Amino acid sequence: VDHSFQRSDVITFLTDFGTGGTYVAACEAVLARLAPAYRVLHLSHEVALGDIDWGAILLERVAPLCPPCLHLAVVDPGVGTDRRPLALLSGRGDILVGPDNGLLAPAADALGGVAETWLLEPAKIRAEAGLSTEPLSATFHGRDVFAPAAALLATGLPAARLATPADADALVRRLRPSSQDTAEGLVATVIEVDRFGNIGLSADFAEHPQAVPSVTIEVVEEHLPIWKARVVQTFGCLNPGELGVYCDSWGKIALALNGASAAELLAVGRGAKIRISPREDA
Amino acid sequence: VDHSFQRSDVITFLTDFGTGGTYVAACEAVLARLAPAYRVLHLSHEVALGDIDWGAILLERVAPLCPPCLHLAVVDPGVGTDRRPLALLSGRGDILVGPDNGLLAPAADALGGVAETWLLEPAKIRAEAGLSTEPLSATFHGRDVFAPAAALLATGLPAARLATPADADALVRRLRPSSQDTAEGLVATVIEVDRFGNIGLSADFAEHPQAVPSVTIEVVEEHLPIWKARVVQTFGCLNPGELGVYCDSWGKIALALNGASAAELLAVGRGAKIRISPREDA
Amino acid sequence: VDHSFQRSDVITFLTDFGTGGTYVAACEAVLARLAPAYRVLHLSHEVALGDIDWGAILLERVAPLCPPCLHLAVVDPGVGTDRRPLALLSGRGDILVGPDNGLLAPAADALGGVAETWLLEPAKIRAEAGLSTEPLSATFHGRDVFAPAAALLATGLPAARLATPADADALVRRLRPSSQDTAEGLVATVIEVDRFGNIGLSADFAEHPQAVPSVTIEVVEEHLPIWKARVVQTFGCLNPGELGVYCDSWGKIALALNGASAAELLAVGRGAKIRISPREDA
Numbered sequence: 001v002d003h004s005f006q007r008s009d010v011i012t013f014l015t016d017f018g019t020g021g022t023y024v025a026a027c028e029a030v031l032a033r034l035a036p037a038y039r040v041l042h043l044s045h046e047v048a049l050g051d052i053d054w055g056a057i058l059l060e061r062v063a064p065l066c067p068p069c070l071h072l073a074v075v076d077p078g079v080g081t082d083r084r085p086l087a088l089l090s091g092r093g094d095i096l097v098g099p100d101n102g103l104l105a106p107a108a109d110a111l112g113g114v115a116e117t118w119l120l121e122p123a124k125i126r127a128e129a130g131l132s133t134e135p136l137s138a139t140f141h142g143r144d145v146f147a148p149a150a151a152l153l154a155t156g157l158p159a160a161r162l163a164t165p166a167d168a169d170a171l172v173r174r175l176r177p178s179s180q181d182t183a184e185g186l187v188a189t190v191i192e193v194d195r196f197g198n199i200g201l202s203a204d205f206a207e208h209p210q211a212v213p214s215v216t217i218e219v220v221e222e223h224l225p226i227w228k229a230r231v232v233q234t235f236g237c238l239n240p241g242e243l244g245v246y247c248d249s250w251g252k253i254a255l256a257l258n259g260a261s262a263a264e265l266l267a268v269g270r271g272a273k274i275r276i277s278p279r280e281d282a
Numbered sequence: 283v284d285h286s287f288q289r290s291d292v293i294t295f296l297t298d299f300g301t302g303g304t305y306v307a308a309c310e311a312v313l314a315r316l317a318p319a320y321r322v323l324h325l326s327h328e329v330a331l332g333d334i335d336w337g338a339i340l341l342e343r344v345a346p347l348c349p350p351c352l353h354l355a356v357v358d359p360g361v362g363t364d365r366r367p368l369a370l371l372s373g374r375g376d377i378l379v380g381p382d383n384g385l386l387a388p389a390a391d392a393l394g395g396v397a398e399t400w401l402l403e404p405a406k407i408r409a410e411a412g413l414s415t416e417p418l419s420a421t422f423h424g425r426d427v428f429a430p431a432a433a434l435l436a437t438g439l440p441a442a443r444l445a446t447p448a449d450a451d452a453l454v455r456r457l458r459p460s461s462q463d464t465a466e467g468l469v470a471t472v473i474e475v476d477r478f479g480n481i482g483l484s485a486d487f488a489e490h491p492q493a494v495p496s497v498t499i500e501v502v503e504e505h506l507p508i509w510k511a512r513v514v515q516t517f518g519c520l521n522p523g524e525l526g527v528y529c530d531s532w533g534k535i536a537l538a539l540n541g542a543s544a545a546e547l548l549a550v551g552r553g554a555k556i557r558i559s560p561r562e563d564a
Numbered sequence: 565v566d567h568s569f570q571r572s573d574v575i576t577f578l579t580d581f582g583t584g585g586t587y588v589a590a591c592e593a594v595l596a597r598l599a600p601a602y603r604v605l606h607l608s609h610e611v612a613l614g615d616i617d618w619g620a621i622l623l624e625r626v627a628p629l630c631p632p633c634l635h636l637a638v639v640d641p642g643v644g645t646d647r648r649p650l651a652l653l654s655g656r657g658d659i660l661v662g663p664d665n666g667l668l669a670p671a672a673d674a675l676g677g678v679a680e681t682w683l684l685e686p687a688k689i690r691a692e693a694g695l696s697t698e699p700l701s702a703t704f705h706g707r708d709v710f711a712p713a714a715a716l717l718a719t720g721l722p723a724a725r726l727a728t729p730a731d732a733d734a735l736v737r738r739l740r741p742s743s744q745d746t747a748e749g750l751v752a753t754v755i756e757v758d759r760f761g762n763i764g765l766s767a768d769f770a771e772h773p774q775a776v777p778s779v780t781i782e783v784v785e786e787h788l789p790i791w792k793a794r795v796v797q798t799f800g801c802l803n804p805g806e807l808g809v810y811c812d813s814w815g816k817i818a819l820a821l822n823g824a825s826a827a828e829l830l831a832v833g834r835g836a837k838i839r840i841s842p843r844e845d846a
Contacts, residue, residue, distance in 0.1 A: 010314050012307075018759035019301075019583075020610035022625050022814075025576075028605055029629035032574050036631060039321065039603065041310055046302035049760055050823060061304050065311035065425070067318060077823060080798025138798040140813030143629070195300035196331055234362025234420040249422030250304075259332060259359060292596050294589075301583075321603065323592055328584035343586050347593035347707070349600060477582035478613055516644025516702040531704030532586075541614060541641060 007093060008067035011038050011154055014059055015074045015142065016047035023140065027074075027147040034129055034151030041066070043073075050077040052103050053174060054270065057191060059107040061250055063094065070154040071107065073098040074146050080138035085145050086171075087153060087163055089116035097150045099141075102174035117171060118163035125149045125162045177271075179203035185277030187220060188253065190268050197261020200254045201274060205247035212278045215245055217255060219266055220273035227266070228279065229255065245276065289375060290349035293320050293436055296341055297356045297424065298329035305422065309356075309429040316411055316433030323348070325355075332359040334385050335456060336552065339473060342388040343532055345376065352436040353389065355380040356428050362420035367402035367427050368453075369435060369445055379432045381423075384456035399453060400445035407431045407444045459553075461485035467559030469502060470535065472550050479543020482536045483556060487529035494560045497527055499537060501548055502555035509548070510561065511537065527558065571657060572631035575602050575718055578623055579638045579706065580611035587704065591638075591711040598693055598715030605630070607637075614641040616667050617738060618834065621755060623671040625814055627658065634718040635671065637662040638710050644702035649684035649709050650735075651717060651727055661714045663705075666738035681735060682727035689713045689726045741835075743767035749841030751784060752817065754832050761825020764818045765838060769811035776842045779809055781819060783830055784837035791830070792843065793819065809840065 011031055017023035024045050031040055043062055047055045055075035063071055068090075076083075076099040084100040091112020096104040097120070108114045122145045126132050129148035136144050149162060159165075177189035179202050186208055192200030217227040229243040238244045238258035243265065248254035253276070255262045263269065293313055299305035306327050313322055325344055329337045337357035345353055350372075358365075358381040366382040373394020378386040379402075390396045404427045408414050411430035418426050431444060441447075459471035461484050468490055474482030499509040511525040520526045520540035525547065530536035535558070537544045545551065575595055581587035588609050595604055607626055611619045619639035627635055632654075640647075640663040648664040655676020660668040661684075672678045686709045690696050693712035700708050713726060723729075741753035743766050750772055756764030781791040793807040802808045802822035807829065812818035817840070819826045827833065 008314065008318060010318075012311075016759075018610075019606075019608055021608065021756070021758045022622050023758070025605070025607040025622070025626045026629055029576075029626050032572065032605055032633075033629065033631045036572060036574075041307070041314055042301075043307040044301055044303065046300075058304050058307070062307045062311050065308055065315065067315045069314075078800050081800035135815075137811075137813035139810065143813065192303070194303045194305070195298075236360050236363035246421065247419075249419035249425065251417075290596065290600060292600075294593075323589070323596055324583075325589040326583055326585065328582075340586050340589070344589045344593050347590055347597065349597045351596075474585070476585045476587070477580075518642050518645035528703065529701075531701035531707065533699075 007095070007154070008069040009038050010041050010066060010069040011035065011150055012041045012043050012063065012066060012069060012071045014043040014047065014055060014072070015045045016049050016051065016055065017045050017074070017142070019045050023142060026140070026143045027072075030143055030147040031151050034148060035155050038151070038154055047075050050075065051270075052077070052101055053176075054192075056103050056106045056174070059103065060110045063107045064110050068093040070095045070097065070150055072146060072150040073103050074142040075099075075103055076101065076141065079141050085120035085122065085141065085149070087118040087120055087149060087159060088114050089159075091115050095153050097146055097153065100172050102172050105171050105173050106176070114168045114171065116159070117166045117168045118159045119166045120145065120149050120163045125152065128152055128157060128162055177202040182275075185216075185275045186253075187273055187275050190270055190272045190274060191252070193263040193269055196256070197263040198248065198254055198256045199262050199266065199268065199274070200248050200250065200252045203253045204251055205253045206251060208253060214279045216277045216279055217243060217245070217266070218275040218277070219268055220275050224267070235259070289377070289436070290351040291320050292323050292348060292351040293317065293432060294323045294325050294345065294348060294351065294353045296325040296329065296337060296354070297327045298331050298333065298337065299327050299356070299424070301327050305424060308422070308425045309354075312425055312429040313433050316430060317437050320433070320436055329357050332357065333552075334359070334383055335458075336474075338385050338388045338456070341385065342392045345389045346392050350375040352377045352379065352432055353386075354428060354432040355385050356424040357381075357385050358383065358423065361423050367404065367423065367431070369400040369402055369431060369441060370396050371398035371441075373397050377435050379428055379435065382454050384454050387453050387455050388458070396450045396453065398441070399448045399450045400441045401448045402427065402431050402445045407434065410434055410439060410444055459484040467498075467557045468535075469555055469557050472552055472554045472556060473534070475545040475551055478538070479545040480530065480536055480538045481544050481548065481550065481556070482530050482532065482534045485535045486533055487535045488533060490535060496561045498559045498561055499525060499527070499548070500557040500559070501550055502557050506549070517541070571659070571718070572633040573602050574605050574630060574633040575599065575714060576605045576607050576627065576630060576633065576635045578607040578611065578619060578636070579609045580613050580615065580619065581609050581638070581706070583609050587706060590704070590707045591636075594707055594711040595715050598712060599719050602715070602718055611639050614639065615834075616641070616665055617740075618756075620667050620670045620738070623667065624674045627671045628674050632657040634659045634661065634714055636710060636714040637667050638706040639663075639667050640665065640705065643705050649686065649705065649713070651682040651684055651713060651723060652678050653680035653723075655679050659717050661710055661717065663710075664736050666736045669735050669737050670740070678732045678735065680723070681730045681732045682723045683730045684709065684713050684727045689716065692716055692721060692726055741766040746839075749780075749839045751837055751839050754834050754836045754838060755816070757827040757833055760820070761827040762812065762818055762820040763826050763830065763832065763838070764812050764814065764816045767817045768815055769817045770815060772817060778843045780841045780843055781807060781809070781830070782839040782841070783832055784839050788831070799823070
């Protein structure tokens with residue numbers, strides 16, 4: 001980890017802990033104690049339970065908008081097992097701390113690639129953090145391993161003091177949903193349903209220019225109606241009840257209604273497959 | 283926008299984005315990058331989807347409690363259409379940034395009135411923010427227009443560098459629910475249902491002193507029972523199951539139960555009409 | 565309150581207000597105005613409505629992880645009645661501000677004990693905060709009494725300027741659920757259900773070493789099945805659908821499934837009683 005580089009005084013924090021309990025507060029307390037001059041930018045704590053893939057997408061999307069800084073991310077269904085605790089240095093100079101389960105790698109790629117890979121050593125972290133006399137829990141490494149490591153690395157402790165270098169090739173990477181151009185149209189996977197019920201797909205809008213002004217939408221392998229949809233710029237262009245296809249703010253092909261939930265209309269969530277075809281009669 | 287005035291290093295932030303997705307985090311990332319010495323005071327991100335009126339009330343209530351600062355508010359169902367992006371300077375010295383859809387004006391009024399009105403120019407904002415080479419989305423002006431403008435204005439960029447002056451008379455203002463004194467009693471609109479189920483009405487308590495110790499409560503145009511209610515100081519004065527009328531913390535006539543939800547009992551939400559009448563037999 | 569001691573620039577904030585309304589934002593606005601150099605660490609605002617006991621547990625668990633600082637906690641169903649507003653100085657040097665209803669005392673105990681007890685005087689607080697001309701609400705002492713007091717005390721105003729000393733013995737303390745070793749096994753109370761559905765009990769794991777590798781679990785006084793459970797280190801040790809007993813991150817005996825909700829399986833919430841017995845055939 002490069003220490004000549006000046007990172008921001010921000011620590012971003014992403015989990016699936018929810019904000020109703022003790023977990024987020026406990027981690028932030030540790031950060032406030034060990035990195036008192038740093039402030040926490042909460043990305044989200046409402047990642048669906050154990051949904052590493054959505055956590056990875058959220059981090060990959062938002063981290064590049066941040067100033068170079070430390071990113072702490074804990075979506076960790078394998079806590080306490082032999083999955084490895086990790087710190088990555090990105091090409092842009094960010095540090096990413098979290099479990100080696102696929103959560104961090106896409107963000108590191110979006111931040112200029114994985115420059116250094118470090119395997120965190122809980123015993124060293126806890127010694128450096130002055131926590132050696134307290135028990136290391138088996139189920140809350142956010143508080144006991146990742147937050148202390150994040151605070152120590154953010155404030156400039158050399159990575160070698162609490163981790164051993166590893167090979168970037170050994171990083172856990174998860175398969176990411178792609179899209180297929182078929183004879184019947186483009187088939188893509190739902191990767192996001194936002195609070196408004198807008199549906200983000202796994203296909204880049206720019207790579208699938210819609211030659212026709214309208215398309216049909218079908219949920220693959222469900223006995224549901226085929227929907228007509230119009231390709232539009234934004235929600236406000238749609239008539240009430242009319243389904244629209246648009247380029248969302250992350251460049252993906254997306255589906256929306258105006259003032260209502262497309263996800264509810266189509267009854268889909270993350271992982272569903274959608275087919276988009278040009279309309280014959282358009 | 284007055285630059286001799288010393289505003290606080292706070293940027294308040296209000297949206298209907300929810301905290302489960304990428305939108306709040308993306309905006310705060312932009313603020314952290316462009317205004318690194320400023321901190322974000324999250325007012326709420328749980329405004330009901332597109333509920334400009336509640337967003338406006340929340341901002342109008344809380345902004346005067348803040349030190350003079352920049353207020354960023356994005357409840358923006360018309361994003362990407364021809365609704366105008368706005369910056370207002372308040373009489374007290376606050377800057378308010380958001381869409382020109384009625385969201386900002388009541389808060390500006392509560393902060394000493396609208397002193398200056400500026401129409402934001404996305405191209406100028408993005409040039410000043412160093413974002414000219416990145417695409418401007420049609421659906422996420424929070425990240426692409428409003429947050430950069432907020433960061434630049436908060437940190438002292440003259441408004442004329444990213445906006446053109448406009449006439450305050452041209453501001454969009456939304457009709458606000460009032461209350462009517464009728465022969466059958468006071469008819470007012472539900473403007474707030476809080477987490478406790480307390481019901482805030484559109485009538486000021488001080489302007490409708492309740493001469494009698496108890497009243498009847500009726501949901502207008504619903505075939506529901508008429509409720510007896512007692513005028514009290516606070517929740518703890520009420521017996522179990524007893525409906526109370528009180529002066530809420532914003533000076534409004536409000537209805538509550540002790541330890542239960544008045545909104546559930548009366549089955550009302552924002553927009554419902556309530557009639558309050560003196561009890562004949564009181 | 566000791567002023568030679570250097571507290572952190574953190575104000576922690578815990579309520580049952582939720583983040584959808586005006587209440588949390590209004591209090592944080594007051595803090596930002598009166599203690600502009602301090603930052604707010606939000607512990608949680610999703611304490612169940614009026615659940616003083618859970619608020620007390622959350623504060624007791626997280627406050628010791630924080631640097632010595634001011635803790636503002638408002639779970640206050642008795643607001644506006646004669647319950648007393650309180651400031652405590654802990655043995656470690658923290659200040660705790662909130663209602664005298666049992667919310668603060670367990671945390672003070674965990675922070676080195678109650679060193680000083682002060683009864684806040686709203687009129688003095690409001691005079692010191694420059695709020696004398698504004699009305700004191702009967703239902704929102706978070707904004708009108710506790711947040712101003714917290715800001716003033718955090719920034720170094722002597723407690724005697726806004727409070728009178730009291731006897732620590734007079735503090736309201738609530739009965740805390742214990743556990744009983746019976747002939748049929750250990751009976752303990754559910755004190756926590758986390759977002760993952762893990763069930764935390766009122767018994768310390770270390771004090772009840774499980775001699776056998778597996779136990780039976782029964783919800784007391786419910787006509788429900790008796791569950792077999794295995795004593796494990798962490799969630800990942802469990803097979804799908806298998807109930808596990810483990811030492812949670814706060815040292816309590818806890819129940820979990822791997823990737824599913826134990827609380828849903830057992831249909832229990834806070835307050836339920838659970839019996840844990842060694843398995844005869846184990």
